[in-house]
Amino acid sequence: MDDNWVLQVKDVSKAYGDNPVLNKVNxxxxxxxxxxxxxxxxxxxxxxxNILFGMPVIHETGGFTGxxxxxxxxxxxxxxxxxxxxxxxxxxxxxxxxxxFSVAENVKLNREPTKPNWFSKVAGPKFETINxxxxxxxxxxxxxxxxxxxxxxxxxxxxxVGHRQFIEIAREIDKTDLSLIVLDExxxxxxxxxxxxxxxxxxxLAGSGIGVLFISHRLDEVFEIADTITVLRDGEVIxxxxxxxxxxxxxxxxxxxxxxxxxKATQPGRTTGNGNILExxxxxxDMPGEYVNGVDLNVRKGEILGIGGLAGHGKLGxxxxxxxxxxxxxxxxxxxxxxxxxDSRAALDAGLVFLSEDRRGVGLLLxxxxxxxxxxxxxxxxxxxxxxxxxxxxxxxxxxxxxxxAREMISLLDIKCTGPQQSVRRLSGGNQQKxxxxxxxxxxxxxxxxxxxTRGIDVGAKERVLSVIKxxxxxxxxxxxxxxxxxxxxxxxxxxxxxxxxxxxHGILSPDAPDAEFGFCMAGGGxxxxx
Amino acid sequence: MIDSLKQxxxxxxxxxxxxxxxxxxxLVVATIxxxxxxxxxxxxxxRIGMNGVMVLAMVPSVQSGAGLNFGLPIxxxxxxxxxxxxxxxxxxxxxxxxxxxxxACVLGIAAGYLYGxxxxxVRGQEMMIGTYAGFSIVSGMCMFxxxxxxxxxxxxxxxxxxxxxxxxxxxxSLSGILDRFWGFTLFGVKVPxxxxxxxxxxxxxxxxxFKTRLGISMRIAGANPAFAVSxxxxxxxxxxxxxxxxxxxxxxxxVIYCQSLGxxxxxxxxxxxxxxxxxxxxxxxxxxxxxxxxxxVLGTVLFQTLLTxxxxxTRSVIEGDISEVAKTIISNGMILYALTxxxxxx
Numbered sequence: 001m002d003d004n005w006v007l008q009v010k011d012v013s014k015a016y017g018d019n020p021v022l023n024k025v026n027x028x029x030x031x032x033x034x035x036x037x038x039x040x041x042x043x044x045x046x047x048x049x050n051i052l053f054g055m056p057v058i059h060e061t062g063g064f065t066g067x068x069x070x071x072x073x074x075x076x077x078x079x080x081x082x083x084x085x086x087x088x089x090x091x092x093x094x095x096x097x098x099x100x101f102s103v104a105e106n107v108k109l110n111r112e113p114t115k116p117n118w119f120s121k122v123a124g125p126k127f128e129t130i131n132x133x134x135x136x137x138x139x140x141x142x143x144x145x146x147x148x149x150x151x152x153x154x155x156x157x158x159x160x161v162g163h164r165q166f167i168e169i170a171r172e173i174d175k176t177d178l179s180l181i182v183l184d185e186x187x188x189x190x191x192x193x194x195x196x197x198x199x200x201x202x203x204x205l206a207g208s209g210i211g212v213l214f215i216s217h218r219l220d221e222v223f224e225i226a227d228t229i230t231v232l233r234d235g236e237v238i239x240x241x242x243x244x245x246x247x248x249x250x251x252x253x254x255x256x257x258x259x260x261x262x263x264k265a266t267q268p269g270r271t272t273g274n275g276n277i278l279e280x281x282x283x284x285x286d287m288p289g290e291y292v293n294g295v296d297l298n299v300r301k302g303e304i305l306g307i308g309g310l311a312g313h314g315k316l317g318x319x320x321x322x323x324x325x326x327x328x329x330x331x332x333x334x335x336x337x338x339x340x341x342x343d344s345r346a347a348l349d350a351g352l353v354f355l356s357e358d359r360r361g362v363g364l365l366l367x368x369x370x371x372x373x374x375x376x377x378x379x380x381x382x383x384x385x386x387x388x389x390x391x392x393x394x395x396x397x398x399x400x401x402x403x404x405x406a407r408e409m410i411s412l413l414d415i416k417c418t419g420p421q422q423s424v425r426r427l428s429g430g431n432q433q434k435x436x437x438x439x440x441x442x443x444x445x446x447x448x449x450x451x452x453x454t455r456g457i458d459v460g461a462k463e464r465v466l467s468v469i470k471x472x473x474x475x476x477x478x479x480x481x482x483x484x485x486x487x488x489x490x491x492x493x494x495x496x497x498x499x500x501x502x503x504x505x506h507g508i509l510s511p512d513a514p515d516a517e518f519g520f521c522m523a524g525g526g527x528x529x530x531x
Numbered sequence: 532m533i534d535s536l537k538q539x540x541x542x543x544x545x546x547x548x549x550x551x552x553x554x555x556x557x558l559v560v561a562t563i564x565x566x567x568x569x570x571x572x573x574x575x576x577x578r579i580g581m582n583g584v585m586v587l588a589m590v591p592s593v594q595s596g597a598g599l600n601f602g603l604p605i606x607x608x609x610x611x612x613x614x615x616x617x618x619x620x621x622x623x624x625x626x627x628x629x630x631x632x633x634x635a636c637v638l639g640i641a642a643g644y645l646y647g648x649x650x651x652x653v654r655g656q657e658m659m660i661g662t663y664a665g666f667s668i669v670s671g672m673c674m675f676x677x678x679x680x681x682x683x684x685x686x687x688x689x690x691x692x693x694x695x696x697x698x699x700x701x702x703x704s705l706s707g708i709l710d711r712f713w714g715f716t717l718f719g720v721k722v723p724x725x726x727x728x729x730x731x732x733x734x735x736x737x738x739x740x741f742k743t744r745l746g747i748s749m750r751i752a753g754a755n756p757a758f759a760v761s762x763x764x765x766x767x768x769x770x771x772x773x774x775x776x777x778x779x780x781x782x783x784x785x786v787i788y789c790q791s792l793g794x795x796x797x798x799x800x801x802x803x804x805x806x807x808x809x810x811x812x813x814x815x816x817x818x819x820x821x822x823x824x825x826x827x828v829l830g831t832v833l834f835q836t837l838l839t840x841x842x843x844x845t846r847s848v849i850e851g852d853i854s855e856v857a858k859t860i861i862s863n864g865m866i867l868y869a870l871t872x873x874x875x876x877x
Binding site: 323324325344345346347348349354356358361362363364365366367368376377379380381383386389394395396397 | 739742743744747748750751754755757758760761762763764820821
């Protein structure tokens with residue numbers, strides 16, 4: 001009986017510092033079973049994978065508690081090599097392939113079949129000749145098993161991503177004693193036809209007795225191939241169900257639902273101004289992983305509009321496209337004036353200000369001081385905090401008013417720091433986010449685009465950031481478009497919530513709509529006509 | 532008290548402190564060995580003024596994100612041409628100097644623009660490409676010096692009557708014109724007032740520039756291009772502007788250098804001239820990603836004083852001339868040290 005289990009994860013917990021990411025996770029996988037692991041970003045899927053594969057990051061941060069059993073035996077996986085020896089194959093999100101090598105060389109890398117020659121008899125097995133014939137033959141076998149017709153001697157360079165994904169899988173299944181293959185979002189970079197080919201290949205693999213652990217947040221795929229579905233949320237297993245008992249909308253609801261249901265804070269019957277401040281028509285944004293494909297959306301003056309949806313469905317693309325940070329097409333009218341796209345200057349001049357989801361990459365100058373981070377963007381784009389140099393026709397930054405303003409912001413947002421001159425790199429995530437908010441406020445937005453404002457920050461900072469955004473909206477009448485993966489957050493903040501599915505607005509819901517309706521909408525079911 | 536002292540020391544940085552202490556030790560040895568200390572100090576001041584503007588040229592390049600300008604010889608060539616034009620037409624005095632600076636500046640801007648276009652295509656490898664660009668232009672210009680249509684018999688080879696000589700003497704009225712301007716002697720130290728004044732003004736202008744909107748835009752573009760785009764800054768433009776400024780400053784710096792030296796050195800002489808300038812700004816505490824005017828000033832003072840004083844002193848202690856060797860070791864060692872240490876370390 002026990003032999004049937006390829007993998008058993010028992011009570012695994014893991015914390016990074018004080019931050020728990022996995023809490024008593026249990027997971028079991030039979031021979032030949034396709035087990036889907038679903039969950040939002042940050043649910044702990046990748047951490048679980050890292051544990052299974054013995055990635056060094058786990059052991060460098062203090063290891064984990066709980067047990068991992070393979071084929072009925074308790075095993076200690078200390079390094080990726082241990083994992084490979086134990087028969088675990090891993091297909092990574094980022095390809096680990098060498099572009100200059102041929103397909104066969106990649107598949108057989110470091111496992112090349114060799115034959116002895118006269119020199120190796122003296123100098124040892126490291127000098128044996130590579131058996132090219134067997135190498136090609138084995139690779140062909142592996143490629144045929146997943147039904148991909150690519151020539152095994154072609155160099156990898158210039159091959160489409162789809163092929164690379166298949167080659168990565170071929171490499172794993174070529175390993176002789178493979179019993180479990182783990183795929184981390186394998187279809188994220190594939191086209192639809194490639195995806196369906198991949199899925200059928202996975203089915204074949206499972207048919208040959210290999211256990212498949214499939215991580216995805218595309219529910220349609222999961223329902224297509226999985227035998228069992230496990231939902232992970234906030235580091236906990238919410239449920240494990242056989243597919244025939246699961247329904248898409250339930251799973252979606254379980255993925256996004258949060259236990260803490262914030263009290264409704266928007267006043268009922270709140271009047272938002274009439275008229276649209278933003279009219280978006282047929283917007284397409286080329287943001288890798290978050291493509292937006294023909295969005296029509298009206299944003300009313302003075303409202304807080306939420307944009308939700310599962311990861312990969314394009315919710316982050318809208319704000320990035322509007323601000324000209326990603327290539328986009330379509331028409332956008334702001335106050336009945338068309339804003340040229342792909343021109344961040346024009347977007348800023350129209351009064352749009354963006355609080356990026358990529359805090360450290362886009363939002364901050366990490367090595368500069370807090371005061372400079374808050375003020376410099378406004379100096380450049382709003383001509384604030386400048387003074388004339390005597391009678392000369394040049395104006396320079398006004399250090400004094402920048403300092404004063406920074407102090408105001410530090411107390412308003414309760415930024416924990418040693419002073420306005422501290423560099424932001426050393427601040428915690430929450431305080432860095434507060435600096436970003438201060439920067440955005442300073443730029444005096446008409447429309448504030450907020451993306452994932454609370455990602456990766458602690459509870460106290462969350463409260464503060466959200467309440468400041470809400471106050472800006474209430475007191476200064478700033479229109480807010482807030483994108484978030486946390487449904488509870490959207491519901492506590494927004495007047496209307498647009499749900500993205502497959503790069504399009506699938507429906508616009510009221511924040512009071514039941515969880516099930518949100519889940520249904522995110523999974524691409526039904527949909528309520530917008531506006 | 533101790534804490535704040537520690538902070539000041541930290542900001543100043545260990546390398547600078549070490550060099551400072553070393554300098555003091557050198558001066559003590561110099562006094563003990565009865566070397567002409569005042570002359571050494573005077574020479575140091577001249578060398579600081581000569582090299583300062585070229586070191587300052589590193590600042591806009593680093594700030595705009597293009598890294599240390601190893602392509603400085605491009606600007607230096609522009610400066611040389613400026614000097615040659617003035618000498619060809621036998622212009623003298625401040626008029627000559629002004630025209631030399633003007634020609635150098637215009638050529639520097641043009642060359643810097645083209646160089647900036649190149650650098651925008653090789654993002655992330657600016658410093659390596661810059662080194663080769665500098666080497667190539669110096670080598671390429673060797674042909675130009677031979678073929679250039681200069682007619683002044685004092686400048687061209689005596690035999691054959693064509694092509695510029697290796698080393699040309701700058702005319703008497705132009706040579707050292709800034710060094711002499713308002714020059715005075717204090718405790719036996721000759722102070723080249725005009726030279727230092729020019730350096731100071733250049734630093735001041737650079738400092739003010741980085742406080743203007745344009746300067747701030749450039750700083751942001753260098754510090755985080757993605758942040759810059761989200762502020763509506765055209766990063767490519769800023770990088771080109773930084774390179775143009777750097778090249779033009781290099782050109783004008785070369786004019787100042789030549790007038791003080793009294794010679795114009797052609798052919799392969801400018802080949803390695805970027806390295807001392809790079810080393811100086813790094814000694815001043817800059818990194819390949821961060822550099823300000825203070826780094827340039829501090830670095831120039833420390834590096835040039837070290838070179839001027841260390842060599843006579845070592846010569847008085849040990850036999851033989853190790854000046855060129857020491858200069859090479861210090862400047863290249865410093866570059867190596869600065870480029871290998873982790874980002875953000877002081």
